[in-house]
Amino acid sequence: MVEEPTRNSEQLPAEPCPSNLENGSSPIQALVSGWRRGVYLCGAGIFFVLGVLGALLPVIPATPFLLLTSYLLVRSSPRLNAALLRSRLLGPILVDWQVHGGVRRDVKVKAIIIVTIAVALTVFFSGRSLWPTLAVTLLAAIGVIVILRLPVARQS
Secondary structure, three states: OOOOOOOOOOOOOOOHHHHHHOOOOOOOHHHOOOOOHHHHHHHHHHHHHHHHHHHHHOOOOOOOHHHHHHHHHHHHHHHHHHHHHOOOOOOHHHHHHHHOOOOOHHHHHHHHHHHHHHHHHHHHHOOOOOHHHHHHHHEEEHHHHHHHHHOOOOOO
């Protein structure tokens, strides 16, 4: 009779190591290396810039780009991802999404207010031309719909 191995603390490593990550035994993705790491870091940089622009402009959504930034950094530079999560401006949004599965209600309200103010200022200073006003308003409305459809973060 063959005895099945038991799973005790001696057989399981305390922390995931690269060999465990590569064979799929851990939900954490393996770190990439070589040229892929460079591609991931460049992608993370591009998505980070788009995310920051999205936080400032009503036309570009910030959250999806920041989530992509975090996704790429987790696989290429966990240290940079940890710094992003500690960021006073962007970190809380990412932590809420990753830990609580959504965006806090007050963040959604603030985002909608900022979009509304930005659109009002754009329309006011654009000379009230019809087509630019319609385009900005339509894009902002799409952004507000996306914000409203985001799940609200579960409180722990």
